[in-house]
Amino acid sequence: DAGVTQSPTHLIKTRGQQVTLRCSPKSGHDTVSWYQQALGQGPQFIFQYYEEEERQRGNFPDRFSGHQYPNYSSELNVNALLLGDSALYLCASSFRGTLYQPQHFGDGTRLSIL
Amino acid sequence: EDKVVQSPLSLVVHEGDTVTLNCSYEVTNFRSLLWYKQEKKAPTFLFMLTSSGIEKKSGRLSSILDKKELSSILNITATQTGDSAIYLCAVEAIGGGADGLTFGKGTHLIIQP
Numbered sequence: 153d154a155g156v157t158q159s160p161t162h163l164i165k166t167r168g169q170q171v172t173l174r175c176s177p178k179s180g181h182d183t184v185s186w187y188q189q190a191l192g193q194g195p196q197f198i199f200q201y202y203e204e205e206e207r208q209r210g211n212f213p214d215r216f217s218g219h220q221y222p223n224y225s226s227e228l229n230v231n232a233l234l235l236g237d238s239a240l241y242l243c244a245s246s247f248r249g250t251l252y253q254p255q256h257f258g259d260g261t262r263l264s265i266l
Numbered sequence: 267e268d269k270v271v272q273s274p275l276s277l278v279v280h281e282g283d284t285v286t287l288n289c290s291y292e293v294t295n296f297r298s299l300l301w302y303k304q305e306k307k308a309p310t311f312l313f314m315l316t317s318s319g320i321e322k323k324s325g326r327l328s329s330i331l332d333k334k335e336l337s338s339i340l341n342i343t344a345t346q347t348g349d350s351a352i353y354l355c356a357v358e359a360i361g362g363g364a365d366g367l368t369f370g371k372g373t374h375l376i377i378q379p
Contacts, residue, residue: 187367194270194354195356244367252316257302257309257310259308260307260308
């Protein structure tokens, strides 16, 4: 039973570029959440997707956008990259149909902006 | 705005010691509090505490939720070097705001042999 998988594992970009990160949820999960974890900090919630729609959003600018596909996989897109976007980007999945289900995390994508 | 504060931020102990990690929170419409262990990459789920489940135990790890004090503790007894990690506390709110988790900064635990 595969857990949450993310790709790529590492990525280097320059300021102003655009990036797409990908996530496949754990089998049986239908909800995907994205988090940004800067060095020495806890993860910060970016947004959550369910039924192919963005359901909730944290305090992140419009440069951060996403998508969910019918097979529940998801993408995180970041435009006009800034140095401050350097971080570990974590994807978490869960099943919305049952209360009190913990989110399960992938290994993340380490994004470095030069 | 939901808020989670963890203490201490770092802790160094010797193998065999018992440690207690603290988490306090402010959240509108509390649903649950979760503990995760993060070694190199993915945070790994440890416990979920709710109004109907305020104590959890698994092996040497245990956790208690104090809804009156808006806090939780994570205890690890007979620590081993493999317990070295960052321990993250997070809270989840019911609807209204983000369904996402609000995390603290974590406690960096180092177990010395």
